[in-house]
Amino acid sequence: MKKLLQILTLSALTTAVSANVVTPNVVQPADVEQQQLQESPTPGIQDAYEHVVGMSNSYKHKLEKALAKAGKKHIVTVGLSIQEVNDTTASQNWGASRAVAYTKAMSEVRAGYVSSINVSIQTETLNKLFNTDDAPEITKADLNKAGNAFEEMLDKAVALANGKLDVALNELGVDPAQYNAAPVEKRKLMMRNFIATKTKVTAYGDLSGMTVKRTFEATDVHGNTVVAVLTLVSPKMRDRVQSLLDSRGNIAADPAKIAKGIDINSWVVENEDKLIFEQGIKLMYDTNGMPMLVSFGQFPIKGYGTKKQLRSKAKFAKPHASNNAFANFAELYNMNGQYKNATKSGVVTSQFETVKSNADGSIERDQKTLEKTINEINQTMKTAANLNNAAGIKTIHTWMMMHPSNLQQMILGEVKVWSPESDKAARQIRAGKVPTNTAQVLSATKAAEENSGAYESTLDLDMDDF
Numbered sequence: 001m002k003k004l005l006q007i008l009t010l011s012a013l014t015t016a017v018s019a020n021v022v023t024p025n026v027v028q029p030a031d032v033e034q035q036q037l038q039e040s041p042t043p044g045i046q047d048a049y050e051h052v053v054g055m056s057n058s059y060k061h062k063l064e065k066a067l068a069k070a071g072k073k074h075i076v077t078v079g080l081s082i083q084e085v086n087d088t089t090a091s092q093n094w095g096a097s098r099a100v101a102y103t104k105a106m107s108e109v110r111a112g113y114v115s116s117i118n119v120s121i122q123t124e125t126l127n128k129l130f131n132t133d134d135a136p137e138i139t140k141a142d143l144n145k146a147g148n149a150f151e152e153m154l155d156k157a158v159a160l161a162n163g164k165l166d167v168a169l170n171e172l173g174v175d176p177a178q179y180n181a182a183p184v185e186k187r188k189l190m191m192r193n194f195i196a197t198k199t200k201v202t203a204y205g206d207l208s209g210m211t212v213k214r215t216f217e218a219t220d221v222h223g224n225t226v227v228a229v230l231t232l233v234s235p236k237m238r239d240r241v242q243s244l245l246d247s248r249g250n251i252a253a254d255p256a257k258i259a260k261g262i263d264i265n266s267w268v269v270e271n272e273d274k275l276i277f278e279q280g281i282k283l284m285y286d287t288n289g290m291p292m293l294v295s296f297g298q299f300p301i302k303g304y305g306t307k308k309q310l311r312s313k314a315k316f317a318k319p320h321a322s323n324n325a326f327a328n329f330a331e332l333y334n335m336n337g338q339y340k341n342a343t344k345s346g347v348v349t350s351q352f353e354t355v356k357s358n359a360d361g362s363i364e365r366d367q368k369t370l371e372k373t374i375n376e377i378n379q380t381m382k383t384a385a386n387l388n389n390a391a392g393i394k395t396i397h398t399w400m401m402m403h404p405s406n407l408q409q410m411i412l413g414e415v416k417v418w419s420p421e422s423d424k425a426a427r428q429i430r431a432g433k434v435p436t437n438t439a440q441v442l443s444a445t446k447a448a449e450e451n452s453g454a455y456e457s458t459l460d461l462d463m464d465d466f
Contacts, residue, residue, distance in 0.1 A: 044221070044453070045218055045219070045220040045221065045453045045454060046220055046221060047220055047224075048084075048218040048219055048220040048224045048225055048226040049082070049084060049224070049226045051218040051220070051226070051454055052082055052216050052217070052218045052226040052227070052228050052454075053082060053228075055216045055218070055228070055454065055456065056080055056082060056216045056228040056230060057080075059214060059216075059230065059456075060078060060080050060230060063078060063213070063230075064078055066463070067463075070463070072234070072463075072466065075234055075235070075236070075466070076232055076233070076234040076466045077113060077116070077232070077233050077234065078213075078230065078231070078232060079109035079110075079112055079113055079210075079229075079230065079231040079232075079233070080109070080228065080229070080230045080231075081104070081105040081106070081108035081109045081112075081228065081229055082105070082226060082227075082228040083101040083102070083104045083105045083108070083226070083227055083228070084101065084224070084225075084226050085097045085098045085100075085101045085224070085225040085226065085227065086100070086101070088222070088223035088224055088225075089219060089223040089225065089405065089406040089408070089409070090223050092302065092303055092304065092408075094225070094300075094406055094409055095300025095301070095302070095403070095406075095409040095410075095411060096300050096302070098225060098227065098300065098403075098409075099298070099299065099300055101225075101226075101227045102215075102227055102229065102279055105227060105228065105229040106229055106231075106279075106280075107381045107383075108381075109210075109229060109231050110207055110210070110337050110339075110381060110383060111203075111337070111339040111341075111379075111381045113205065113207065113210065113231075113233060113337075114203045114204055114205035114207065114337045114338070114339050115201065115203040115339055117203075117205045118203055118204055118205045119201060119202070119203040120201070120202045120203070121199070121200070121201050122199070122200045122201075123197065123198065123199040123200070124197070124198050125195070125196070125197045125198075126194070126195070126196055126197075126198070126346075127194070127195045128192070128193070128194040128195075129192070129193050129194075130189070130191060130192045130193075131190070131191045132188075132189075132190055132191070133190075134188075135188065135190070135353055135355070135365075136186040136187065136188040136353060136354075136355045137186070137355065138184055138186055138355055138356075138357045138363065184356070184357045185354060185355070185356045185357075186354070186355050186356075187352055187353070187354045187355075188352065188353055188354075189350065189351075189352055190351045190352060190353050190367070191349075191350070191351040192348065192349065192350045192351070193347075193348070193349040194346065194347075194348045194349075195346050195347060196344055196345060196346025196347075196348075196374055197344070197345055197346060198342070198343070198344045199342070199343050199344075200340075200341070200342045201339070201340070201341040201342075202338075202339070202340050203338070203339040203340075204336065204337065204338045204339070205336070205337060206238070206335075206336055207233070207331070207335040207336060207337045207383065208238045208241070208242065208332065208333060208334050208335050209233050209234065209235075209237040209238025209239075209240070209241055209242075209332065210231050210232070210233040210331070210332070210335075211231060211232050211233065211237060211280065211281065211282060211283065211332070211461065212229060212230070212231055212279050212280030212281070212282070212457070213230045213231060213232045213461055214230045214456055214457050215227065215228065215229055215230070215277055215278070215279050215456065215457040216228040216229075216230070216454075216455070216456050217277060217405075217454070217455050217456075218405075218453055218454040218455070219405035219406070219453050219454075220453070225405065225406075229279060229280075231280075232461070232466055234466040236465065236466055237283070237465055237466050240283065240465060241283060241293065241332050241333060242333060242334070244283075244291055244293065244418075244420075245293075245329070245333050245387065245390065245418070247420065247423070248391075248423060248424070248427060249391075249392065249420040249421065249422075249423035249424035249427065250420070250424075251290065251291060251420040253288050253289040253290045254285070254289045254290075254291075255289050256289070257285040257289040257291075257462065258285075258287060258288065258289040260285055260462055261284075261285040261286045261287040261288065261289060261290075262284060262285070262286070262287070263286070263287060264284065264286070264292065264294055264396065264415075264417060265396055265397075268396065268397040268399075268415050269397070271458065272397075272399050272401070273401065273404070274457070274458050275296065275298075275397075275399055275413055275415065276298065276401060276403060276404075276411055276413065277455045277456065277457045277458070278296040278457050278458075279296060279457065280295075280296065280328055281293055281294065281295040281296070281328035281329065281331075281332050282294050282295075282461055283461065283462075283465055284461075285462065286419070290419060290420055290421070291419070291420070292417055292418060292419040293329065293332070293417065293418040293419075294415065294416075294417050295325045295326075295328040295329060295393075295415070295416045295417070295418075296325060296328070296413065296414075296415055297320075297321045297322060297323070297324030297325025297326070297327075297328070297413060297414045297415075297416070298321050298324065298411055298412065298413035298414070299317040299318075299320035299321040299324060299411070299412055299413075300317065300409060300410070300411050300412075301313045301314055301317045301400070301409075301410040301411065301412055302317075304408055310400075310410050311400075314400055314410075314412050317412040318398070318412055318414070321412050321413050321414045322395070322414050322416075324414075325395075325414045325415070325416040326393070326416065327385070328416075329387055329390060329393060329416075329418065330385040330386055330387040331383070331385040333385070333387045334385055334386055334387060335383055335384065335385035336383065336384055336385075337381065337382065337383040337384075338380075338381075338382045338383075339380070339381050339382075340378075340379070340380045340381075341377070341378070341379045341380075342377070342378045342379075343376065343377050343378075344374060344375075344376040345374060345375050345376070346373075346374045347371065347372070347373055347374065348371070348372045348374065349369065349370070349371045350369070350370045350371075350372075351367065351368070351369045351370075352367070352368050352369075352370070353365065353366070353367045354366045354367075354368075390418075391422075391423050391426035391427050391430065392418050392419065392420075392421075392422035392423030392424070392425065392426040392427075393416055393417070393418045393422075394416060394417055394418075394422050395414055395415070395416050396415055396416070396417050397414070397415040398412070398413070398414050398415075399412070399413050399414075399415075400412045400413075404455070405453060405455075
């Protein structure tokens with residue numbers, strides 16, 4: 001009755017930017033109108049994934065060989081993750097997808113590292129078997145009960161609705177007379193065989209000191225892009241960066257590092273076109289042998305347009321790029337990670353028998369066997385980092401350029417640097433004192449080998465620090 005009566009009664013994100021934003025240098029020779037987009041380069045790379053796999057694995061093999069030769073094979077951990085960018089270069093979301101791919105790569109590297117130092121593993125296998133010969137039967141009581149119940153319900157509903165029920169059912173394309181002819185059906189599970197293995201992995205550990213050694217990126221002729229991140233971490237590097245940021249700037253120069261020092265202010269200007277492939281944070285040295293931490297942040301500018309339109313949109317990308325660069329300091333200084341991975345795999349085989357009584361009194365029997373394969377995975381990587389009362393982190397360069405593999409995608413980035421001199425100066429200003437003159441001088445590194453469509457980051461690390 002209730003069921004029949006129910007048939008009759010059915011019925012932009014705004015971001016604030018500070019006034020002292022650095023005007024970005026725009027590397028873009030001409031306006032890019034939305035109606036007349038530039039063509040992206042078409043290098044000869046046929047498969048971006050295979051190309052990046054080859055590039056990154058070759059470099060990783062050489063690096064591990066060098067570490068083994070230096071006696072650091074079991075001290076320095078090398079991590080590598082390769083990720084595909086979901087969108088092709090034809091999509092306006094390509095820049096955002098590229099950024100996500102780099103984030104996924106870092107997350108996977110971190111998960112692999114904590115899993116290698118502190119892991120708990122639980123596994124169980126379950127096998128269940130159910131079987132019966134008691135097939136379903138339709139009795140005379142089933143038939144009478146179904147018929148009487150329907151007739152009684154229909155009579156009451158028609159009486160209550162003053163004959164409007166048939167009209168309503170017909171309007172829905174339902175013939176009320178069909179209910180009398182509807183078969184009575186019973187279905188029963190006759191057999192079920194279930195076997196599955198569950199495995200749960202939990203890992204946690206200290207990720208402080210993990211540094212990006214090199215990135216790899218390639219875009220093929222089909223517009224598919226693949227990125228890779230290769231990281232290094234060692235107890236020595238962890239302790240080194242923590243002591244630097246805790247030093248309050250009281251660090252002595254290391255004469256042995258002078259020959260490897262660079263002028264970072266000059267380098268970022270002279271190599272601006274390479275900054276788009278720099279990720280994370282690196283420990284570098286200036287030409288006086290003083291240490292510095294150089295952090296790279298970037299964020300895609302959504303959509304297309306003229307230079308003027310893109311500069312306007314850049315106001316919304318800049319805070320993201322800035323926070324990305326800031327976050328690198330906290331993650332390098334003090335970061336912990338927790339990784340969870342639960343999997344279940346197995347097979348369920350079920351056999352059902354259906355018995356149906358038709359309106360003409362005949363009985364139909366049907367037996368079906370269903371088999372289902374179970375493959376489930378639930379994976380989580382969670383990190384937390386903090387750095388309190390830091391001083392001397394400065395933005396030394398802001399850039400905005402088209403990606404060389406996608407001349408329709410503009411990306412904005414920032415380079416932030418911490419040094420003992422800037423730390424001391426910031427603390428003196430914070431205390432109301434006049435800072436002493438501690439100008440830092442740094443120098444340029446060698447340029448990367450050009451390879452149309454495939455790129456590597458170029459700012460290198462001193463392996464003596466690991």
